[in-house]
Amino acid sequence: MIRYRKFFNKAFASFLFILFISFSTSAQDGAALFKANCASCHKIDADFAGPALKGWKDRVPGGDWIHKWVHNPSAMIASDPYAKQLFEKWKPTIMTSFSNLSVEEIDAIMKYVDEFQPAAPAAGAPGTQAAAASQGGSDNSLLYGILTLVLALVALILIQVNKNLRKLADDKSNIQRGKPVPFWRNKTYLMAFVFVLFGIGGYVVINAAIGLGRQQNYEPIQPIYYSHKVHAGTNQISCLYCHGGAQDGKHANIPSVNVCMNCHIAIKEYKGDPIIREDGREVNGTAEIRKLYSYAGWNPDKNEYNPDRNGDGVPDGARPIQWVKIHNLPDHVYFNHSQHVVVGKQQCQTCHGNVQEMNEVYQFADLSMGWCVNCHRTTKVDFLNKETGEGNKFYSIYEKFHDDLKNNKMDSVTVESIGGTECQKCHY
Amino acid sequence: MKKIKIIGLFSVAVAALTMSGCGGKNNPGHTYMPDMGYSRAYETYAGHDSTVITTNPADRGGKAIFYNAMPVAGTIKRGELFPYTLPNDTTGYRLSAKVENPLKNMSVIMLPEAERLYMINCAICHGEKAAGDGPLATSGKVPGIANLTSPLYAAMADGTMFHSITYGKGFMGSYASQLDRKQRWMVINYVRTLQPAPEAKPADNAASQDSTVKKG
Numbered sequence: 307m308i309r310y311r312k313f314f315n316k317a318f319a320s321f322l323f324i325l326f327i328s329f330s331t332s333a334q335d336g337a338a339l340f341k342a343n344c345a346s347c348h349k350i351d352a353d354f355a356g357p358a359l360k361g362w363k364d365r366v367p368g369g370d371w372i373h374k375w376v377h378n379p380s381a382m383i384a385s386d387p388y389a390k391q392l393f394e395k396w397k398p399t400i401m402t403s404f405s406n407l408s409v410e411e412i413d414a415i416m417k418y419v420d421e422f423q424p425a426a427p428a429a430g431a432p433g434t435q436a437a438a439a440s441q442g443g444s445d446n447s448l449l450y451g452i453l454t455l456v457l458a459l460v461a462l463i464l465i466q467v468n469k470n471l472r473k474l475a476d477d478k479s480n481i482q483r484g485k486p487v488p489f490w491r492n493k494t495y496l497m498a499f500v501f502v503l504f505g506i507g508g509y510v511v512i513n514a515a516i517g518l519g520r521q522q523n524y525e526p527i528q529p530i531y532y533s534h535k536v537h538a539g540t541n542q543i544s545c546l547y548c549h550g551g552a553q554d555g556k557h558a559n560i561p562s563v564n565v566c567m568n569c570h571i572a573i574k575e576y577k578g579d580p581i582i583r584e585d586g587r588e589v590n591g592t593a594e595i596r597k598l599y600s601y602a603g604w605n606p607d608k609n610e611y612n613p614d615r616n617g618d619g620v621p622d623g624a625r626p627i628q629w630v631k632i633h634n635l636p637d638h639v640y641f642n643h644s645q646h647v648v649v650g651k652q653q654c655q656t657c658h659g660n661v662q663e664m665n666e667v668y669q670f671a672d673l674s675m676g677w678c679v680n681c682h683r684t685t686k687v688d689f690l691n692k693e694t695g696e697g698n699k700f701y702s703i704y705e706k707f708h709d710d711l712k713n714n715k716m717d718s719v720t721v722e723s724i725g726g727t728e729c730q731k732c733h734y
Numbered sequence: 735m736k737k738i739k740i741i742g743l744f745s746v747a748v749a750a751l752t753m754s755g756c757g758g759k760n761n762p763g764h765t766y767m768p769d770m771g772y773s774r775a776y777e778t779y780a781g782h783d784s785t786v787i788t789t790n791p792a793d794r795g796g797k798a799i800f801y802n803a804m805p806v807a808g809t810i811k812r813g814e815l816f817p818y819t820l821p822n823d824t825t826g827y828r829l830s831a832k833v834e835n836p837l838k839n840m841s842v843i844m845l846p847e848a849e850r851l852y853m854i855n856c857a858i859c860h861g862e863k864a865a866g867d868g869p870l871a872t873s874g875k876v877p878g879i880a881n882l883t884s885p886l887y888a889a890m891a892d893g894t895m896f897h898s899i900t901y902g903k904g905f906m907g908s909y910a911s912q913l914d915r916k917q918r919w920m921v922i923n924y925v926r927t928l929q930p931a932p933e934a935k936p937a938d939n940a941a942s943q944d945s946t947v948k949k950g
Contacts, residue, residue, distance in 0.1 A: 346866060347878045355877035355905060399878070399904060402886070519765035526760055542869045544854040550912055557778045568907035572876040631779065634762070636771045668759065 336418025525668035833893030
């Protein structure tokens with residue numbers, strides 16, 4: 307009897323083991339299959355491109371409906387009432403057919419879906435206090451100011467002491483002096499004062515005059531709080547995705563609303579880290595996306611553009627976003643983006659700063675002529691190296707200089723040689 | 735004494751002038767000759783006088799000049815590819831499989847440029863290797879992103895891809911405003927280099943079987 311029981315125990319244990327193994331493999335397969343085939347359109351516990359899969363058993367008709375549906379959704383929509391109902395809800399999107407998945411594989415996926423447990427939210431989400439941490443006292447000007455005042459006070463006291471001592475000495479040796487002139491009548495003091503005033507005044511006036519027409523750090527309030535940090539930083543969208551004109555011509559375009567809608571058809575709410583304005587208020591990203599929808603004439607509840615009832619060729623309510631221009635060059639300067647981005651291979655950040663770290667964009671450079679010319683003076687021309695094929699092919703038109711250099715007709719290629727100091731290069 | 739008064743007044747005036755020059759970061763400040771600082775000429779994005787220039791063809795005639803920056807209908811740029819005429823509907827989508835790729839034999843020299851265009855416009859969703867794993871896909875922000883290296887897309891006709899890029903498909907918008915016709919074909923050719931070599935001749939209805947067509 308004991309032997310039988312032992313045998314039975316062993317058999318039972320191995321049965322459990324096998325059950326466990328087979329169970330876990332199929333669940334794992336289900337997870338892998340789900341990830342490979344379904345995850346780009348379905349989430350388990352939330353609607354995505356398609357419906358949430360959790361609780362599918364209670365919704366779909368029984369039998370092998372799910373297998374038929376996965377194998378050929380289009381045919382099911384034509385014949386099956388529940389499939390038709392699904393299509394009405396999700397149209398115009400129709401699920402891709404997965405005729406390559408076997409019945410067992412589909413079962414494995416659905417099993418994985420049934421057993422899926424959402425990950426518990428991490429306890430104690432990091433607060434935002436750190437962001438608001440006070441900036442350290444790196445500014446020393448207050449300290450210097452106090453020091454100057456103290457020193458000035460000490461100097462005044464010493465002058466007074468000196469005066470009194472001299473008076474005492476004079477009294478003792480009976481020297482008679484005229485009544486001392488007060489300092490506001492003292493011509494030396496007056497002259498010094500005038501000179502200092504003239505210097506400060508001149509400095510201030512000249513700086514103010516130079517600053518006319520320059521708008522470094524200009525940061526206007528835009529119609530939509532568009533954070534470059536979120537788009538170009540967190541989501542790594544290339545600058546040229548939106549500002550593609552920088553490759554082709556004078557202007558780096560401001561993207562039209564359809565470019566925004568490429569992603570925002572799907573991205574309806576902002577779920578990232580909180581965006582804090584400089585005055586400490588938090589930006590409501592979802593509300594800002596709603597503003598975009600109103601400009602685009604998009605109805606986020608129905609997931610479609612408004613109908614064009616007034617016949618102007620765009621959805622009703624759609625209108626351009628009137629962004630405020632930040633960088634402005636006067637009419638007498640010509641600047642071409644493609645010349646710098648494509649030919650000169652300059653990074654956007656060279657002139658615009660680290661835009662991917664700015665929430666609201668401000669003007670990074672002062673766009674003065676001195677700033678332009680300084681960069682032109684120091685930037686090396688990247689001539690084409692014929693042997694390696696590296697370098698900028700644009701400059702092959704200056705080959706003559708190389709030949710002249712070799713033949714000792716010239717001794718060096720200056721910026722002037724390639725037209726860098728021609729006034730008409732920028733002013734015409 | 736008078737001199738001191740004059741100097742004092744002068745310095746106060748200078749200070750006032752300087753203060754008026756800076757108006758906070760939300761203010762662009764002052765400029766010499768604003769007529770020159772802010773262009774009066776017809777510049778991109780600049781507003782224009784609606785009594786002189788109209789963008790509505792119905793208002794043509796009289797004093798208003800019609801100008802909307804669009805090319806004249808039926809004209810193409812020198813050297814540009816012919817316009818794509820198939821409509822944005824299911825028939826157009828089906829017929830697009832027969833559209834010939836005009837850059838079928840694209841020179842290898844153009845591949846780096848095609849790659850650059852792909853990286854800027856497509857890789858953000860479809861991923862650097864076209865496996866549907868770009869930053870917006872892995873973060874779950876945009877659903878339904880195609881893995882272009884899968885057999886379904888390896889079997890898809892060039893013309894169908896062109897149709898989808900031109901008009902958009904599913905959650906993908908139209909890229910006609912970001913890539914011109916030639917660039918779209920270049921990108922398709924680049925995607926082909928990322929796909930695994932086809933094992934066998936795909937079934938000819940593979941492309942039309944795919945049914946995630948938008949705007950049916």
